[in-house]
Amino acid sequence: MTAPGPDDGPAEAPPRASLWQVVGLVARAGGPSFYGVLATMCATGLGLAAVLVLGRGLAAELARHQGRPASLSVWVLLAGVILLVSVIAFGRMVGGGLHRLLTERVIRWCEEQITLLSARSDLIEFDSPAFHDRLVRARRASTSALQITLAVPRVIASALTVAGLVVAVALTAPVLLPVALLSGLPVLLTGRALGERLLTFTWGHTPSDRERQYIENILEARDQAAEIRVFGVQEFLADRWRYLYDERIAEIAALVRGFLRRAVVAALGVAVSLTVLLVSLAWLLARGHVDLLAAATVGISVLVLSNQSQTIAANAGALREHSGQMADFLETMRLLETLPGGGRDAPAAGPLHRLEADHLTFRYPAADRPALRDVTFALDGDEMVAIVGHNGSGKTTLAKLLCGLYAAQSGEVRWNGRPVQGQHLGNEIGAVFQSFARYWFSAADNIRVGAAPDTDGTDLARVRAAAREAEADAFIEQLPRGYDTLLAAELAGGVDLSVGQWQRLAIARVLYRDPSLVVLDEPTASLDAEAEAKMFATLSRMRGRRAVVVISHRFSTVRAADRILVLEHGQLTEQGTHEELMAARGTYARMYSQQASAYV
Numbered sequence: 254m255t256a257p258g259p260d261d262g263p264a265e266a267p268p269r270a271s272l273w274q275v276v277g278l279v280a281r282a283g284g285p286s287f288y289g290v291l292a293t294m295c296a297t298g299l300g301l302a303a304v305l306v307l308g309r310g311l312a313a314e315l316a317r318h319q320g321r322p323a324s325l326s327v328w329v330l331l332a333g334v335i336l337l338v339s340v341i342a343f344g345r346m347v348g349g350g351l352h353r354l355l356t357e358r359v360i361r362w363c364e365e366q367i368t369l370l371s372a373r374s375d376l377i378e379f380d381s382p383a384f385h386d387r388l389v390r391a392r393r394a395s396t397s398a399l400q401i402t403l404a405v406p407r408v409i410a411s412a413l414t415v416a417g418l419v420v421a422v423a424l425t426a427p428v429l430l431p432v433a434l435l436s437g438l439p440v441l442l443t444g445r446a447l448g449e450r451l452l453t454f455t456w457g458h459t460p461s462d463r464e465r466q467y468i469e470n471i472l473e474a475r476d477q478a479a480e481i482r483v484f485g486v487q488e489f490l491a492d493r494w495r496y497l498y499d500e501r502i503a504e505i506a507a508l509v510r511g512f513l514r515r516a517v518v519a520a521l522g523v524a525v526s527l528t529v530l531l532v533s534l535a536w537l538l539a540r541g542h543v544d545l546l547a548a549a550t551v552g553i554s555v556l557v558l559s560n561q562s563q564t565i566a567a568n569a570g571a572l573r574e575h576s577g578q579m580a581d582f583l584e585t586m587r588l589l590e591t592l593p594g595g596g597r598d599a600p601a602a603g604p605l606h607r608l609e610a611d612h613l614t615f616r617y618p619a620a621d622r623p624a625l626r627d628v629t630f631a632l633d634g635d636e637m638v639a640i641v642g643h644n645g646s647g648k649t650t651l652a653k654l655l656c657g658l659y660a661a662q663s664g665e666v667r668w669n670g671r672p673v674q675g676q677h678l679g680n681e682i683g684a685v686f687q688s689f690a691r692y693w694f695s696a697a698d699n700i701r702v703g704a705a706p707d708t709d710g711t712d713l714a715r716v717r718a719a720a721r722e723a724e725a726d727a728f729i730e731q732l733p734r735g736y737d738t739l740l741a742a743e744l745a746g747g748v749d750l751s752v753g754q755w756q757r758l759a760i761a762r763v764l765y766r767d768p769s770l771v772v773l774d775e776p777t778a779s780l781d782a783e784a785e786a787k788m789f790a791t792l793s794r795m796r797g798r799r800a801v802v803v804i805s806h807r808f809s810t811v812r813a814a815d816r817i818l819v820l821e822h823g824q825l826t827e828q829g830t831h832e833e834l835m836a837a838r839g840t841y842a843r844m845y846s847q848q849a850s851a852y853v
C-alpha cells in the first residue's frame with residue numbers, strides 16, 4: 254500500500270471558510286501590522302462620523318449666532334472639526350504604510366506554507382495532477398489574503414461609519430432608519446452572488462490555468478529555448494497561450510453578462526429606496542416634524558449611508574470569493590501539518606550492510622500497468638550491481654524505490670533488515686539521476702549541497718578531492734572565479750557548464766557526501782570516452798568501500814559490476830556476472846553482442 258498523500262483527488266467544489274477563520278489567519282500572518290491597520294481604519298471610520306456630528310452642531314451654533322460675533326463654543330467646534338479632519342488624513346497615511354507592511358507579511362507567510370508543502374511532500378505527489386492543482390490554488394491564496402486584508406478593514410471602517418450615521422439618523426428621524434439600511438441590501442445580495450460564481454469559476458479553471466503557466470515557463474526557460482527556436486514552436490505555444498487566456502476571459506465575460514440583469518434589478522432597488530427616503534424626508538419637513546437643519550443632516554447622512562452600505566456590499570462579494578480560496582488554503586495548511594519534516598523525524602539509518610528488495614510491485618498512480626512486478630534481489634554493503642534493460646523496462650523506477658522515494662504497492666525495500674521508508678537515510682545515500690539537479694549556486698556549493706560541511710577548515714580540501722575524483726577539478730579551476738564561480742548563466746556573473754561537466758559535478762556531489770549506498774542512473778551518458786574510462790576507474794575504486802547500484806546502457810560500464818540484473822517489462826528476468834550471463838545466452842548476451850557489433 255502507498256502512504257496516503259496530501260491529495261487523493263481533485264475536490265469537487267470550493268470549500269467554505271468563515272470570515273472569522275480567514276481574518277484570524279490574516280491576523281496571525283500579519284502580526285502587529287494587522288492590528289495597526291485595523292486601528293487606523295477604525296479611527297478614520299469613526300472620525301468621519303464624528304466630523305458629521307460636530308459639523309451639524311457647528312451649523313446649529315452658527316445659525317443661532319447669525320450676525321453676532323462667534324461664541325467660544327463655535328470656535329471649539331470649529332477647532333474640533335479641523336483637528337478631526339487632520340487626524341483622519343494622518344490616520345489614512347499611516348494606515349497606507351502599515352497596510353503595505355501587512356501585505357508583505359501575509360504574502361510571505363502564504364508563500365512559506367507553499368514552499369514547505371513542495372519541500373515536504375513525497376515524490377509520488379509530483380505525479381499527481383491534484384497535487385499540482387493544489388499548489389496553484391495555494392499560490393493564488395496569497396492574492397486572496399491580500400484582497401481580504403484590503404476588504405476586511407474597508408468593511409469594518411464602512412461598518413463603523415454606518416454605525417455613526419445610523420446614530421445620527423436615529424437621533425433626528427428614526428422612522429427613516431429601516432429604509433436607509435435596506436437600501437444597501439440589493440447590492441449586498443448581488444455582490445455575494447457574483448463572488449460565489451467567480452469562486453466556482455476560478456476553482457474549476459485551475460487545470461487550464463496550470464497549462465497556461467506551463468507554456469509561460471517553457472517559453473522563459475533557457476534549457477528549452479534552443480529547441481523551441483529550431484523547431485519554430487514559439488508561435489504555436491503563443492497561440493495556445495492566447496487561446497487559453499481568451500477562453501478564460503470569454504467565460505468570465507459570459508459570467509458578468511449573465512449578471513448584468515441582476516445588477517440592473519439591484520440598482521433599481523437602490524434607486525427606489527433612496528426615492529422613498531428623500532420623499533419621506535421632504536414630507537416630514539413639510540409637516541414640521543423635522544427642521545431644515547435636521548433634514549439637511551439626515552439627507553446627507555442617508556446618501557453617505559447608502560454609499561457606505563454599497564461599499565460593504567461590493568467588498569462582501571470579493572470576500573466571499575477570496576474567503577473560499579483561503580478556505581482551501583486552510584485545508585492545505587492542515588495537510589502540511591500531517592507531513593513529516595522531510596523524513597528527518599524518522600530514526601537515522603546506520604551505514605548499509607545489506608539492502609533487500611523483497612517482491613516489489615509498483616504502479617504509478619496514472620498508469621494502468623505496474624512499472625515493476627515482483628522484483629526480488631539483495632545487495633551487500635560492498636557490492637556493485639548494474640541494472641540493464643530496454644527503455645521503459647523499469648530501471649529508474651527500481652532505483653527510486655531502492656532510495657525509499659516511492660512506496661511499493663506490495664513488497665518492500667529493507668535497509669539492514671528494516672523498511673527503508675521508516676528511516677532517515679541522510680548522508681548514507683547519494684544518487685545521480687538522469688535529470689540531476691543543476692543548482693544556481695557556486696561550483697563549490699553545488700558539490701557540498703545537502704551534506705553538512707566540515708567545520709574544521711578541511712571542507713574546501715574535501716570539495717576539491719571529490720571534484721578531482723569525479724574528473725571535475727580541472728575545468729572548475731579554469732572558471733572565472735574557480736570554485737566560487739556562480740553556475741547560472743541567468744544570474745549576473747554566472748556561467749554555464751556543458752552537460753558532461755554538469756554530470757561530473759553531480760558525481761562529485763555524491764563523492765563529497767561519502768554515502769554507504771551510491772545510486773547512479775546513466776552516469777556516463779554525457780561523458781566523453783576519456784571521462785568515461787576515468788569514471789569506470791572511479792566506480793571500481795568505489796566498490797568494496799560502499800554499495801553501488803549503477804544503471805547504464807553502456808556495457809563497458811556494466812560489465813565491471815559484481816552482479817548484473819536484467820529487467821524486462823518490469824520483471825527481473827536474469828541476474829549474474831557478465832561471464833555467467835554471456836554463457837546463458839539470454840537477453841543480456843543478445844544486448845551485449847548487439848552493442849559490441851556496432852563498434853566493429
Ligand SMILES: Nc1ncnc2c1ncn2[C@@H]1O[C@H](COP(=O)(O)OP(=O)(O)OP(=O)(O)O)[C@@H](O)[C@H]1O
Pocket residue numbers: 380617618619620624642643644645646647648649650651
Ligand atoms: N510518472 C510516471 N507515471 C506513469 N508512468 C510512468 C511514470 N514514470 C515512468 N513511467 C512508466 O514506467 C515504466 C518504467 O519507467 P522507467 O523510467 O523506470 O524506465 P527505464 O527502464 O528507466 O527507462 P530508460 O532506459 O528509458 O531510462 C515506463 O513504461 C514508463 O512509461
